Amino acid sequence: MNNPFMARAIELAIRNVREGGGPFGAVVVREQRIISEGVNRVTFTNDPTAHAEMMAIREACRKLDRFELSGCEIYCSCEPCPMCFGGVYWARLDRVYFGCAAIDAANAGFDDSFIYSEITAPLSQRQIPLIQMERDAALEAFRAWENSPNKTPY
Amino acid sequence: MNNPFMARAIELAIRNVREGGGPFGAVVVREQRIISEGVNRVTFTNDPTAHAEMMAIREACRKLDRFELSGCEIYCSCEPCPMCFGGVYWARLDRVYFGCAAIDAANAGFDDSFIYSEITAPLSQRQIPLIQMERDAALEAFRAWENSPNKTPY
Numbered sequence: 396m397n398n399p400f401m402a403r404a405i406e407l408a409i410r411n412v413r414e415g416g417g418p419f420g421a422v423v424v425r426e427q428r429i430i431s432e433g434v435n436r437v438t439f440t441n442d443p444t445a446h447a448e449m450m451a452i453r454e455a456c457r458k459l460d461r462f463e464l465s466g467c468e469i470y471c472s473c474e475p476c477p478m479c480f481g482g483v484y485w486a487r488l489d490r491v492y493f494g495c496a497a498i499d500a501a502n503a504g505f506d507d508s509f510i511y512s513e514i515t516a517p518l519s520q521r522q523i524p525l526i527q528m529e530r531d532a533a534l535e536a537f538r539a540w541e542n543s544p545n546k547t548p549y
Numbered sequence: 550m551n552n553p554f555m556a557r558a559i560e561l562a563i564r565n566v567r568e569g570g571g572p573f574g575a576v577v578v579r580e581q582r583i584i585s586e587g588v589n590r591v592t593f594t595n596d597p598t599a600h601a602e603m604m605a606i607r608e609a610c611r612k613l614d615r616f617e618l619s620g621c622e623i624y625c626s627c628e629p630c631p632m633c634f635g636g637v638y639w640a641r642l643d644r645v646y647f648g649c650a651a652i653d654a655a656n657a658g659f660d661d662s663f664i665y666s667e668i669t670a671p672l673s674q675r676q677i678p679l680i681q682m683e684r685d686a687a688l689e690a691f692r693a694w695e696n697s698p699n700k701t702p703y
Contacts, residue, residue, distance in 0.1 A: 397683075398682060398683060401682055401683045401686070401687070402683075402686070404687075405683070405686055405687050405689065405690055408687075408690035408693075409689060409690050409693045412690065412693040412694050412697050412700065413693070413697070415697075415699045415700065415701065417694070417700075417703070418690040418691050418693060418694035419690070420690070437616050437639075437703055438616055438701040438703055440616075441610045441611065441614060441615055441616045442607050442610055442611075442616065443606065443610060443616050443617060443618075443636065443639040443640040443641075443703075444598065444603050444606060444607055444636050444639070444640075446639075449598050452597065452598060453596050453598055456595045456596055456597060457595065457596075460595060461595055462591050462592055462594075462595045462596065462597050463597060464597075472687050472690050473687065473690070474679070474681070476635055476639075477631050477632075477634065477635035477638075477668060478631075478632050478633075478634075478635025478636050478638075478639060479632075479635070480631065480632075480635075480664075480668060481630055481631035481632025481633070481634075481635060481664055481668075482597065482598050482632050483677065484631075484632075484663075484664045484667065484677065485591075485597040485598070485630075485632060485664075486597040486598075487597075488677065489677070490677065490678045490679075490680065491677060491678070491679045491680070492679075492680050492681075492682055493679065493680070493681055493682075493687075494681070494682065494683050494684055494686065494687020494688075494690075495684055495687040495688055495690070495691065496681065496684065499684070499687075499688060499691060500691075502691070503691040503694055503695065504702060509638075510634075510635055510638045510639075511668070513638065514631060514634060514635075514665070514668060514669075515668075515669050523637065523638065523642065523643070523644065523645060524644045524645070525628070525644075525645045525647065526644065526645070526646050526647070527628070527646075527647055527648070527650065528552060528555055528646055528647075528648065529551075529552060529555045529556075529559070529648050530648055530649055530650065530653070532555070532556070532559055532648065533555070533558075533559050533562075533626050533627065533647075533648020533649045533653075534648075534649055534653060535559065535563060536559055536562035536563050536566065536572040536573070536574070536626050536627075536648075536649070537572050537649065537653060537654075537656070537657040539562075539563045539566040539567070539572060540566050540571070540572035540657055541657065543566050543567070543569075545569045546566065546569065547569065547592040548658060549571075549591055549592055549597075
């Protein structure tokens, strides 16, 4: 094991399993120093969004007091699921390093690959139905945003 | 506007813009009653994961005291981004109703569609590099999970 940040992400994942949590860990690194750590807390906190990467991203933003993480990298014990992948993009991390692949997670019973296949399927063929309605009314929210004098773009 | 839940999601989005937040709202509904509401709090809370859908999902789980939302539906003022889409799947919501499409969000400056195109691109062609390393060491976390006597599968 040559990379200390990946080693730490894996160590966090294994320790979390011992504590009864999911087998995932992540660390956010800036200028070769760890600024936040996260483990999967879904079942402990009753929060399906509490994946290791999301926890590490949120904690890093709290510490840096900003809502994006450009200049930072994330090390994940496993390839991020689509939710965490989206989080990485919104956080504008520079780079992602991962250990296990999504297929390894699937083999262990965490079926990220199902979500990846769903996300690329046409809306009409999704297993969770996505139904559009009331678009004209909903566009009012974007019109309000465009006309707002006190918005913070991101 | 015929659907009261979508009307509420849109109302939340517009009100959030007036308060300086992003133009997004969402409600989680169970048995025809709203059990949680969310708005985009990214810039208020310095949390890039604080999208309306994620906030509503997390709040619904807190209220129901469980980590999944089967039997519930979510109404979103806009089509969920890949992060929120992943959150919907992990939360096991029954159905998603959305108002604006992802292209409407892109036109207003929120480029979910960039993430959607990235997520389907080969790893080698992603704009944010994803680099695998240390897979063998990382697999130890899944082995620990498989052998753990006190895990909570989800």
